[in-house]
Structure formats: C-alpha cells, structure tokens
Amino acid sequence: MYDVAIIGGGPAGISAALTALHRNKSCVIISSAPEDSMLFKAELIDNYPGLPAITGADMLRSFIAHAKASGAEFLDGRATSVMPYGTSFGVAVGNDFVEAKALVLGIGASRAKGFPGEKEFIGYGVSYCATCDGMLYRNKKVAVVALSSDAEEEAEFLRSIGCEVEYFDSKRAKKFEITGESRVEHIVADGVSYPVSAVFIFRPSIAPDTLIPDLGLDGSKIVVDADMATNIPGVFAAGDCIGAPYQISKACGDGNVAGISASRYVEALAKPAEV
Template structure:
C-alpha cells in the first residue's frame, strides 16, 4: 500500500553523496524546507578513498574522515537523511511526486544527485525495457498478477520488493547479486544463486539464460543501487549517458536540477560540491519565484 505524505516540500534531493549534501546545505541556508533521500550508505566511493588531497581546505585526509565532516555539517544544520531509494519521479504540473518503494513524497523542485553506476546493462536489458524489464516493483508489479517474475537483486532493498511481488505474482525467482544469505517466509519466492547471462525475448521477456540453463519468466525486476536517471524521470534529457545540464545546473525540465557525477566528467569531489551548491541555490530561487507567482491575482 502506498503511503502518501500530503506535505509539499520546497525541494527533494535524490542522492546523499557530496553533490546532494552540498545542495541540501545551500537550500537550508536559503531557508528552504527540503527532503534528502539517500541510499544506505552515502557516497561509498568517497568512503573507500584512502586519501584525499584535492578538496580545498582539507589536506591528507581519508575519504572516511572527510565523509564524516560532510555528514556532521548537514547534521549540525538539522538536515536529516531519509534512507530511501527513489524508484521514479513524476511531474504533476504544480509539483513533483517521488516514489520510493511504498512511500510518496512531494516537492516543488527536484535535485538529482544520483552519481554514476559502474554496472553494465545485461544483454537484452535495454531492448526489453518496458516489455518485461522493469526497475520498479511498486510501479509495474500489478502488471504481473499470477505470472512468474525474477528479481535481480543488487542491494538489500530488493528483499522487500520481492516480498511485495510475492503477494501478486505466481512464482518470484530471487536472484541475489550481493552476499545474501537470508530466507523468505513466502513459499512462492525461490532463491537462485546463479548469474544471469542473457535476458531473452523478441518483443517481450520470455526467459533468462542462467549458468548453463534457461528459466522461463514473464518479467524481470532489476534492482540496482542506482536507477539510471532517464528511467527515473520520463523525458529527462540525457547527453552521452549523463544528465544534460546548463551552467546553472538546470535540466531540460523546469524545476529539475542535477549535480555531481551524474552530470558528466570529471568525476571529482570538489566539482560535485560546487555543482550541488549551484543546483541548491537555483532550486531555491525557482521555488521562491513560483510561490510568488501563485500568490499574484490572475491578470
């Protein structure tokens, strides 16, 4: 069941890496009411860096320590990080709705700071997207009532998605791609510890090629850490796999901004923080202007 939060935030930030945190800090400085939605572990890339020398102000610091400074900064400003992976975003004219598993958030502006994912597409994935391949169980699950589906799980969050699907689908084949050693209560969820090599099907998904065998299915949910941004928000303009932005960090959709690695190379910390600042400040201006306009009597 979908929980809807009636409140409309000034800004929703998707991603809590350096770009998302910097956007949050700058929105707060401008007195904006924001929600910061991030995955389990903000900026694993930074966390793993042994030593960072090129973020001005800190010399010879470990990625872990620097990340702690960043998180402390947002905490001191009273900004909470909501542990939520956003699956899709819809524009509803006046505001945006962000769907994160079974919760809906609303905001007048959106800042995408989703980073980049190193994972490659599976053979067949791009071709069959929307024809049996989905990234969002909450969105597309109801289409598979009584049918057999696979859940290709790159993160723990997929567990809950599989459980949700088991209430609708026939069989749910749970295929973990990370160290999973749990079990499920629902007996129509079958765990498969094999690698998916190909997604087969001409016009719709028919089967998966696993390690030396085929598995017939009607649909597959691929649940990665990061959903590709153009899957997240329909109509978002992409330029060579990155979100297209201008120098004010505006995307092609009014009210939607982007910052950090998801906007292009070089994938670098200070660049992400700087872009997060510009996105945050411009989102604040956008919202302030929008609210002012809506207060004016019509001509």
C-alpha cells in the same frame, strides 16, 4: 510538500541541500545506503580542503551529519520514478511518495547501461521495487539481479510472499538480457536462459532517463546549463552525473550552484504572475 527534493546523498546532493537549507527552503534527501556509494569505498582521500588523509566512509558520514544538523530530512530508499505535477514533482521511493516544488539530481555517474530488454519491459515484468510489485508475482518464479547492498533483503521479501527467486549476484553472472513477447518470459544470464515471470533489478540508483522520461542526455551524462538546470523546468543536476572531472570538490561546487538555482526557482513560483 517540500521545497526541494534531492535524489542522491553524495557530495553533490549534500551540498545542494545545505545551500537550499541556508536559504530557508525545506529539503529531503532521498538516498540508498551510504555503503553503496563509490565515495564510501574510497580508502584514502587527501585532496579535499580541510579534511586531509580521510577515508571516503568518514568523509561521507561527516557530510551526512552536517546535513542532518542543518535540518535536512533523509528518506532511505531508491527513487524509482519522477512524475511532474504542474508546478511540483512526485517521487516514488519504494512504497513511499515525496512531493516537492523543485528537484535536484545528484545520482552519481551512470556506471552501467541498462540491460538489453530492460527498458522495453518496464511495467511488463521489469521492476525496481519488491514491496511495490512483488504481490503481482506471488507463487511465481522471478529473477533478482543484485547490484546493491539491499538486494538480498528485497529477495528475502519476495521469498516471504511466496515467490521462487532466481538470485544473481556479480559472482554468478555478469551479462544479462531480458526477453519475452509482450511480457517478461526469460532472463538470459551469461548466455544461459532462465524462465521467469518478472525481473527485479536492484542498483544503487536508476538510469536518469528511466527515472525521468524526456530528460536531456549526452550519452549517459545529464545535460545542464551554467545554473545546473536541465531541459525540464524545475529539475537541476549536479556532480558526477553531469560529467567529468569526477572530483569531490567539483561535485560540491555543482551542488552549491544547483541548490541556489533550485531555491530561486521555488521563490519564483511563489511570486504572483504578472498580468
């Protein structure tokens, strides 16, 4: 079990990890491919102290190298669900599972709302993990909505186990709706309905309230206090996912606070209860 699990490998997540590591806490950073990050795509950044005129890709590589050199472990993949276990949290990452005493969310700004019907059919044909759920739909027709760099790899896995894949990238369709009675029966893409048994959606990250049910939100923003604590004890959030301004230096500052708060939370768990 880790002391702190951090979902998101951007500036906020890296900053939280470095802060917790410097307080002798074990950390794992759960993150999809760096290429999916908005920072990675930035052509030029010239307002971050000490790193003038740097590309987003080079900045992110530098952050990741720093975290690794400081002892952070990385788990490549997409966190699909968080389960509270009393004084710890379980995080599902594809077929992997991580347990930690505290959790920091650095998942970036929510760039899109879920599709109509998506939330209603989670567990009834909507999935975010091909290796987890693909075998349930072997020899059936499924849809893949490709919004992340690993979507084609996931689609190929589905094909390899016998699924007939209807593949949608941003060039093929922009708007989606998932329909059915008690289970997924169709995906409607730009007004055209396709019969499918399941819809696999691959985004760089999952919407916060899908990842952690009952998480306090203000619109798409995660609600936190001055310590970066959410409404769920032991869960903290930092960076663009808590709102503007959407600046790297601000995200790093948020991450620092979240790392401190998560470390203090872990330390409090270790203290004997007062009688």
